[in-house]
Amino acid sequence: MVKALVVADEVDERLWTDAVRGFSVDLVIGAGDLPFKYLEFLASALDRPCVFVPGNHDPDLSGFTRYGGLSMKDGFPAEWPGPQGGINADGRVVDIAGLRIAGLGGSIRYNDGPNQWTQRQQARRARKLVRRADWKRRRDGRAVDILLTHSPPLHLGDRDDPPHRGFDCLHRTIARLRPKWLLHGHIHPHGEAVPDRVAGSTRLRNVVGHQVMEFSV
Numbered sequence: 001m002v003k004a005l006v007v008a009d010e011v012d013e014r015l016w017t018d019a020v021r022g023f024s025v026d027l028v029i030g031a032g033d034l035p036f037k038y039l040e041f042l043a044s045a046l047d048r049p050c051v052f053v054p055g056n057h058d059p060d061l062s063g064f065t066r067y068g069g070l071s072m073k074d075g076f077p078a079e080w081p082g083p084q085g086g087i088n089a090d091g092r093v094v095d096i097a098g099l100r101i102a103g104l105g106g107s108i109r110y111n112d113g114p115n116q117w118t119q120r121q122q123a124r125r126a127r128k129l130v131r132r133a134d135w136k137r138r139r140d141g142r143a144v145d146i147l148l149t150h151s152p153p154l155h156l157g158d159r160d161d162p163p164h165r166g167f168d169c170l171h172r173t174i175a176r177l178r179p180k181w182l183l184h185g186h187i188h189p190h191g192e193a194v195p196d197r198v199a200g201s202t203r204l205r206n207v208v209g210h211q212v213m214e215f216s217v
Contacts, residue, residue, distance in 0.1 A: 008185025031185035032150035053105030060114035123169035
C-alpha cells in the first residue's frame with residue numbers, strides 16, 4: 001500500500017506548521033490551486049516527493065523543461081515558477097512512490113487566465129496523455145493507478161456555472177486508461193459531504209482541502 005497526503009484548492013493552516021510532520025505518508029499529491037510554497041513546505045516537512053497538476057488559479061508552467069537543478073524555457077535558462085522539487089504531471093505519465101499517475105490540469109476556459117482550456121483543447125491534450133500511457137503500458141505492462149486532474153468530468157461532480165463545468169473528454173480518458181482512481185479539485189464543497197462517484201471501474205473523489213489516502217499497488 002502507498003499512503004499519500006492529497007491536497008487541493010484550500011490551504012489548511014494546521015498543515016502549514018510543524019504539526020504536519022506527524023503524518024506518516026509516502027507521497028504528497030496536489031490537484032491544483034494551492035500556493036506552490038505550501039506544496040514545497042509539505043514535501044519538505046514530510047521529506048517526501050510531491051507530484052501535482054496546476055489549477056486555473058496557478059501560474060502558467062507550460063514550456064518549462066527541467067534537467068536536475070536546471071530549469072529551461074524555450075531553450076533558455078529560466079527560473080522554475082513551480083514548487084521546488086515538485087513534479088508537474090500535467091500532460092504526463094509519472095511513476096512515483098510505486099504509483100503510476102497520469103495528469104491533466106486546468107479548468108474549462110472562462111476568461112483569459114492561465115491553465116484554462118476549451119473542451120476541444122482539453123480533448124486534444126487528453127488524447128496525447130492516453131497515447132503516452134499506452135506507450136508505457138506496452139513497455140512494462142503497468143496500467144495507470146491514478147488519473148490526477150484539477151477539474152472533474154462533465155456531469156460527474158461538476159457545477160452548472162461556466163467556470164466550474166467539467167470536461168467531457170475525461171469520460172473517454174477514464175474508459176481508455178481505466179485507472180483505479182480519478183482525483184480532482186476545483187469544486188469547493190463548502191462544508192457539504194461529497195460522496196465518491198464511480199465511472200466503470202474507476203472511483204472519483206473530490207479532494208478539495210486535504211485527505212490521507214491509501215492506494216494499492
